[in-house]
Amino acid sequence: MNRKLMLLLIAAVLTGAVFAAEKRSGEITGAHAEAELGCTDCHATDKPVKNAPQSSCIECHGDRSDETPMVLKEKNGLEFTVSPHNSHAGQIRCTLCHKLHGKSILYCNEACHHEFILTVP
Numbered sequence: 001m002n003r004k005l006m007l008l009l010i011a012a013v014l015t016g017a018v019f020a021a022e023k024r025s026g027e028i029t030g031a032h033a034e035a036e037l038g039c040t041d042c043h044a045t046d047k048p049v050k051n052a053p054q055s056s057c058i059e060c061h062g063d064r065s066d067e068t069p070m071v072l073k074e075k076n077g078l079e080f081t082v083s084p085h086n087s088h089a090g091q092i093r094c095t096l097c098h099k100l101h102g103k104s105i106l107y108c109n110e111a112c113h114h115e116f117i118l119t120v121p
């Protein structure tokens with residue numbers, strides 16, 4: 001194998017290792033970090049290896065399904081009166097929108113091609 005290819009390979013393996021380590025460190029973002037939540041609060045263990053169960057979210061926050069709908073505007077000017085927590089999609093997983101270890105996304109825009117102008121905390 002030539003030298004250049006070898007160096008490239010080593011670089012790729014190292015980058016992979018760094019990303020994996022970052023993911024495993026489980027850094028918490030936003031309000032949960034400010035509230036100083038620990039791993040155990042969501043994962044029920046201080047050495048998590050897999051995703052936290054949805055029941056932990058609901059213990060602290062409820063399922064929010066009785067929330068008053070809000071007016072959501074789409075980029076094209078259309079308006080929908082709906083709650084992201086109680087839509088026609090029913091009760092969907094919290095983590096489809098709220099990313100506890102990263103930047104949240106609006107699942108409605110990803111999955112159904114809406115273009116709602118709304119930020120997910």
Ligand code: HEC
Pocket residue numbers: 023024025026027028032037038039040041042043047048049050051052095098099100101102
């Ligand atoms: C506020 C709740 C919450 C806290 C606190 C929390 N986690 Fe998580 N964690 C989650 C959720 C939810 C997932 C599922 C992935 C996602 O949607 O972000 C997850 C996923 C993970 C995963 C699996 C990631 C993967 O796919 O490889 C690991 C590992 C992890 N967390 C580690 C930690 C560690 C370590 C801590 C403490 C420093 C921690 N978490 C604190 C909610 C939490």
Ligand code: HEC
Pocket residue numbers: 030031032035037041042052053054056057058059060061094095098100121
């Ligand atoms: C141990 C209790 C606890 C658990 C478990 C928990 N949270 Fe929280 N969460 C809090 C606290 C405290 C705050 C900050 C104060 C507030 O907004 O009520 C918060 C804030 C939030 C916010 C507002 C974020 C912001 O930046 O304004 C969202 C969204 C949220 N949590 C979603 C979740 C989801 C989804 C889960 C499950 C993976 C979860 N939480 C698990 C206690 C918890």
Ligand code: HEC
Pocket residue numbers: 057058061062063064084085092093094095096097098106107108118119120121
């Ligand atoms: C379809 C996407 C979506 C899903 C799924 C979702 N949320 Fe949210 N959530 C949002 C959006 C958008 C907001 C911000 C609403 C606003 O701006 O008033 C929010 C806000 C919140 C807040 C902060 C509210 C506040 O008063 O600051 C909490 C806590 C929360 N969600 C918890 C949950 C829990 C628990 C679940 C699962 C049972 C869940 N969410 C599922 C989109 C979602």
